[in-house]
Amino acid sequence: EAGVTQFPSHSVIEKGQTVTLRCDPISGHDNLYWYRRVMGKEIKFLLHFVKESKQDESGMPNNRFLAERTGGTYSTLKVQPAELEDSGVYFCASSQTLNTEAFFGQGTRLTVV
Amino acid sequence: GENVEQHPSTLSVQEGDSAVIKCTYSDSASNYFPWYKQELGKGPQLIIDIRSNVGEKKDQRIAVTLNKTAKHFSLHITETQPEDSAVYFCAASPRGSTLGRLYFGRGTQLTVWP
Numbered sequence: 262e263a264g265v266t267q268f269p270s271h272s273v274i275e276k277g278q279t280v281t282l283r284c285d286p287i288s289g290h291d292n293l294y295w296y297r298r299v300m301g302k303e304i305k306f307l308l309h310f311v312k313e314s315k316q317d318e319s320g321m322p323n324n325r326f327l328a329e330r331t332g333g334t335y336s337t338l339k340v341q342p343a344e345l346e347d348s349g350v351y352f353c354a355s356s357q358t359l360n361t362e363a364f365f366g367q368g369t370r371l372t373v374v
Numbered sequence: 375g376e377n378v379e380q381h382p383s384t385l386s387v388q389e390g391d392s393a394v395i396k397c398t399y400s401d402s403a404s405n406y407f408p409w410y411k412q413e414l415g416k417g418p419q420l421i422i423d424i425r426s427n428v429g430e431k432k433d434q435r436i437a438v439t440l441n442k443t444a445k446h447f448s449l450h451i452t453e454t455q456p457e458d459s460a461v462y463f464c465a466a467s468p469r470g471s472t473l474g475r476l477y478f479g480r481g482t483q484l485t486v487w488p
């Protein structure tokens with residue numbers, strides 16, 4: 262069974278540009294989460310989808326971040342326009358139900374220069 | 375919201391020795407405490423978890439203990455091996471939240487020297 266996969270693994274963009282990260286959850290997992298780790302700090306929650314609906318987006322930093330999960334399968338996280346402080350590793354995780362463990366992808370390392 | 379503190383930030387041990395990583399949490403309503411291991415170039419992988427109705431859980435060389443009164447939990451790795459070298463994260467999930475809604479500590483870089 263394939264795990265959670267994220268694309269790309271690395272992205273380097275200039276300040277002001279747009280970047281879109283993609284996450285493919287484990288097949289059949291209704292719950293999808295986005296997290297971010299800024300260097301040296303804790304992994305922080307961004308938002309949670311149940312199927313195609315946003316269940317909790319309390320961790321989204323500001324309106325430059327837009328997450329979508331059309332059709333309830335894969336999800337994208339767009340940052341527009343990117344700022345220097347957006348640099349970090351973005352993780353996606355998925356779980357089958359609300360009460361089962363979350364499995365993480367390998368992350369996308371975003372560097373804004 | 376919940377706040378999770380993790381210590382130490384780095385830990386070096388000799389192969390065969392034990393390693394202990396400690397975490398504290400602030401929200402007494404938290405009831406699920408997973409530990410994740412992140413190897414270089416990979417994502418965090420769940421290695422063990424404990425719920426608030428249990429004080430200790432073991433899985434081969436790893437164990438987790440939970441003290442609800444003191445609001446702290448610890449990861450114990452015995453007979454460490456070089457392949458245990460990784461970053462370890464503790465996390466907590468508040469009661470009523472989905473188990474994927476986690477508050478993480480800052481991580482501990484464990485190095486096991488052969």
